Amino acid sequence: MKIGLIGCGRMGGALIEGAITAGLVASSDVLLSSRSKESAQTLADKCGAVVAENNSQVARESDLVLLGCKPYQIIDILNEISAELPGDTCLVSVAAGITLQSMEGASPEGTRIIRAMPNTPSLIGMGATGISKGSHATDADIAIAQKLLGSVGIVLETREDQLDAVTGVSGSGPAYVYTFIEELAAQGVKEGLDADDALQLATQTVIGAARMVEQSPMSPAELRNQVTSPGGTTLAGLKALTDSGFEKSVATGVAAAAARSREIAAES
Numbered sequence: 001m002k003i004g005l006i007g008c009g010r011m012g013g014a015l016i017e018g019a020i021t022a023g024l025v026a027s028s029d030v031l032l033s034s035r036s037k038e039s040a041q042t043l044a045d046k047c048g049a050v051v052a053e054n055n056s057q058v059a060r061e062s063d064l065v066l067l068g069c070k071p072y073q074i075i076d077i078l079n080e081i082s083a084e085l086p087g088d089t090c091l092v093s094v095a096a097g098i099t100l101q102s103m104e105g106a107s108p109e110g111t112r113i114i115r116a117m118p119n120t121p122s123l124i125g126m127g128a129t130g131i132s133k134g135s136h137a138t139d140a141d142i143a144i145a146q147k148l149l150g151s152v153g154i155v156l157e158t159r160e161d162q163l164d165a166v167t168g169v170s171g172s173g174p175a176y177v178y179t180f181i182e183e184l185a186a187q188g189v190k191e192g193l194d195a196d197d198a199l200q201l202a203t204q205t206v207i208g209a210a211r212m213v214e215q216s217p218m219s220p221a222e223l224r225n226q227v228t229s230p231g232g233t234t235l236a237g238l239k240a241l242t243d244s245g246f247e248k249s250v251a252t253g254v255a256a257a258a259a260r261s262r263e264i265a266a267e268s
């Protein structure tokens, strides 16, 4: 199978490198194009893929084309490559907010399209991605997209209308967690720690707690109860967090990101 990438930026590059490293595709079967030849060449130098003449060559010669450009460029690129698509090509878009309907409208009738919503930890192989199938895409297309995106993290198939929730939880989620780590460390400094030590402790605490949730049969609530003794420090901290609106802040943050995702999709 030949995989093409149009848009050799951070996300597209990470996915292609992940797919090659995972052995999903041979580097010689990967064709790259980008706005500038330099970006495509830089990625080719890293992973051994082949630089194409232009986007049209990628469209013509690939079984699967990954669209790694910015959301506002997607429709123009589909218009540019439509005439070159052989008809049995599957397109996979990672562009936030660009709906399957709008991509199908800009592609030849019957084009098989998968829309994905990855997140930034995909860049280090720890991504969390939701994918949805367009009206002509097949189960085999979903399976290959799951393998491609699964080479840099976990992938869940969802309905397209659930991708806004995916955006609110995992798409935007890393930024919430960065903010939490930042505040945890800043308060550690106020409590007397050195800044480097505070950041290390806060970061490892988030990694460790996430691993506990992942590896334990217990729910997050059960794990929390296990470490909260009556009259203890954790209970004092948790009560103060709740009294300050911690859970409500997380809920309103997720709701606002999902609502913004719905707005962007409606505009596309």
Ligand SMILES: NC(=O)c1ccc[n+]([C@@H]2O[C@H](COP(=O)([O-])OP(=O)(O)OC[C@H]3O[C@@H](n4cnc5c(N)ncnc54)[C@H](OP(=O)(O)O)[C@@H]3O)[C@@H](O)[C@H]2O)c1
Pocket: 006, 007, 008, 009, 010, 011, 012, 033, 034, 035, 036, 037, 039, 040, 055, 068, 069, 070, 071, 073, 077, 094, 095, 096, 117, 118, 119, 120, 121, 171
């Ligand atoms: N980064 C994330 O965490 C994340 C998360 C979820 C979804 N996404 C989605 O991933 C997509 C890419 O994001 P990114 O952060 O990887 O952006 P990026 O690093 O800016 O990459 C975009 C790439 O598109 C290329 N490009 C621009 N116009 C083009 C054209 N006409 N033909 C071919 N290539 C073109 C650019 O080429 P040059 O380098 O040559 O200018 C650039 O390499 C976006 O749609 C975004 O919504 C990203």
